[in-house]
Amino acid sequence: MEISELTTSTSSANGDVNVDNLATQVESLDTQEQSSYEVKVTSVDDEPLLSVTKFEELNLSPNVLKGIYEMGFTTPSKIQAKALPLLLKTPPQNMIGQSQSGTGKTAAFVLTMLSRIDYNLKAPQALCLTPSRELARQIMVEVRKMGKYTPVITAEAIRESHVKASGKSRHEEFAEAQLIVGTPGTVYDLLKKKVIEKKHMKIFVLDEADNMLDQQGLGDQSIRIKNMMPRECQIVLFSATYSNEVRSFATRFAPNANQFSLKVEELSVKTIKQFYMDCKNEDHKVEVLDDLYTLLTIGQSIIFVQKRETADRIAKRMTEKGHKVINLHGGLSTAERDEVMDGFRKGSAKVLITTNVLSRGIDVLQVNLVINYDIPMDLTGRNPDFETYLHRIGRTGRFGRTGVSINFVHDAVSWEMVQAIQKHFQREIVKVPTDDWDTVEKILRKEVNV
Numbered sequence: 001m002e003i004s005e006l007t008t009s010t011s012s013a014n015g016d017v018n019v020d021n022l023a024t025q026v027e028s029l030d031t032q033e034q035s036s037y038e039v040k041v042t043s044v045d046d047e048p049l050l051s052v053t054k055f056e057e058l059n060l061s062p063n064v065l066k067g068i069y070e071m072g073f074t075t076p077s078k079i080q081a082k083a084l085p086l087l088l089k090t091p092p093q094n095m096i097g098q099s100q101s102g103t104g105k106t107a108a109f110v111l112t113m114l115s116r117i118d119y120n121l122k123a124p125q126a127l128c129l130t131p132s133r134e135l136a137r138q139i140m141v142e143v144r145k146m147g148k149y150t151p152v153i154t155a156e157a158i159r160e161s162h163v164k165a166s167g168k169s170r171h172e173e174f175a176e177a178q179l180i181v182g183t184p185g186t187v188y189d190l191l192k193k194k195v196i197e198k199k200h201m202k203i204f205v206l207d208e209a210d211n212m213l214d215q216q217g218l219g220d221q222s223i224r225i226k227n228m229m230p231r232e233c234q235i236v237l238f239s240a241t242y243s244n245e246v247r248s249f250a251t252r253f254a255p256n257a258n259q260f261s262l263k264v265e266e267l268s269v270k271t272i273k274q275f276y277m278d279c280k281n282e283d284h285k286v287e288v289l290d291d292l293y294t295l296l297t298i299g300q301s302i303i304f305v306q307k308r309e310t311a312d313r314i315a316k317r318m319t320e321k322g323h324k325v326i327n328l329h330g331g332l333s334t335a336e337r338d339e340v341m342d343g344f345r346k347g348s349a350k351v352l353i354t355t356n357v358l359s360r361g362i363d364v365l366q367v368n369l370v371i372n373y374d375i376p377m378d379l380t381g382r383n384p385d386f387e388t389y390l391h392r393i394g395r396t397g398r399f400g401r402t403g404v405s406i407n408f409v410h411d412a413v414s415w416e417m418v419q420a421i422q423k424h425f426q427r428e429i430v431k432v433p434t435d436d437w438d439t440v441e442k443i444l445r446k447e448v449n450v
């Protein structure tokens with residue numbers, strides 16, 4: 001799709017935004033800053049964790065270094081080693097970064113945000129948007145660890161689920177917060193109401209940028225927020241995937257950006273093994289799931305479905321069959337979502353059933369199995385959603401760990417989708433039986449200690 005075709009009739013989270021034309025907004029992005037430096041376009045190779053650089057060579061402050069060493073980071077990943085020197089340049093340069101799932105993109109932008117802040121100024125200076133509250137909360141945990149030895153003041157711009165322990169109002173909290181992480185609806189609302197002050201913003205980050213710029217997703221809100229940022233604000237985009245359309249739009253959103261890109265055959269993480277199971281029909285899928293969790297010993301796992309109702313239905317049936325599962329989707333209250341996610345992170349629940357809301361960014365290192373109960377589809381329902389597929393299976397196999405993904409196929413359409421995914425990423429998706437669990441166990445054990 002051409003940029004000029006981009007139009008939208010969606011409204012913001014609070015529902016009171018006029019219908020806008022994205023093309024007009026894109027035009028206004030285009031008129032911003034002209035190139036005054038040489039832009040680097042780099043292809044990242046497929047050994048994403050190997051790097052010869054040391055963190056000390058990356059021009060980070062001693063306080064920040066102390067934070068990352070305390071987290072157990074010894075060597076930067078390739079995207080960290082390559083992107084940070086460009087991200088930290090003066091004057092600031094924009095970035096469109098790409099690297100495989102689980103390769104440490106979060107640290108690349110969090111360390112940049114922490115490095116850009118003037119700690120004497122108690123006002124918002126760094127803003128990061130993410131597609132889900134769970135990801136915003138996770139990134140904030142990383143910020144607080146990496147920034148532990150800095151005086152950074154932070155605030156989460158997500159829908160509130162409880163009264164703040166500090167007793168501060170949102171105005172008070174955001175007035176002095178230097179680094180803000182949030183979801184676009186809430187951030188836009190707070191900017192519009194001037195709860196978040198924009199005039200000192202130095203860096204604007206979109207994590208899962210392709211999703212944040214997608215017209216079918218959060219694109220209109222991200223653009224409105226971007227247009228509120230000061231002209232000199234550094235724009236930083238990161239994702240594991242960019243479809244061609246989104247990348248071309250991204251280059252307008254972040255003009256003159258240094259770019260890191262991957263070829264399609266480099267996108268799949270080698271340590272994530274991909275399988276499929278041929279189920280007889282929709283109902284048989286639950287039976288197979290039941291057998292799988294009864295007969296195999298599995299660490300932590302995530303089961304992805306397409307719709308909230310499916311998540312509820314499967315959770316109910318699995319519970320009836322005696323399995324302990326939890327369920328998270330957009331239909332839950334914010335307090336319920338936080339409780340479920342926190343339980344899963346602590347490991348008190350081992351099986352999480354969810355929708356695409358958790359397909360991106362979520363980092364729970366113990367997850368060694370991802371099941372695509374439904375194959376991710378695009379909005380037409382006729383084609384696979386390649387990007388979502390890659391993000392979903394990327395919830396396992398984090399930072400060099402091994403992981404397994406299993407796709408449930410139950411009819412001609414789902415079978416064709418798995419074939420299309422295999423062809424697209426040029427990676428084999430191997431069939432495993434549904435009636436011979438000894439063999440399944442052997443195969444999975446060989447690949448990963450499931």
Ligand SMILES: Nc1ncnc2c1ncn2[C@@H]1O[C@H](COP(=O)(O)OP(=O)(O)OP(=O)(O)O)[C@@H](O)[C@H]1O
Nearest residue numbers: 073075076077101102103104105106240361363399
């Ligand atoms: N240099 C490092 N050394 C050791 N561990 C690291 C390093 N950088 C990141 N990690 C860890 O690797 C895991 C994956 O990192 P992160 O969540 O940033 O991946 P990502 O590239 O953003 O993935 P996704 O595309 O799925 O969002 C995290 O647990 C993080 O703490």
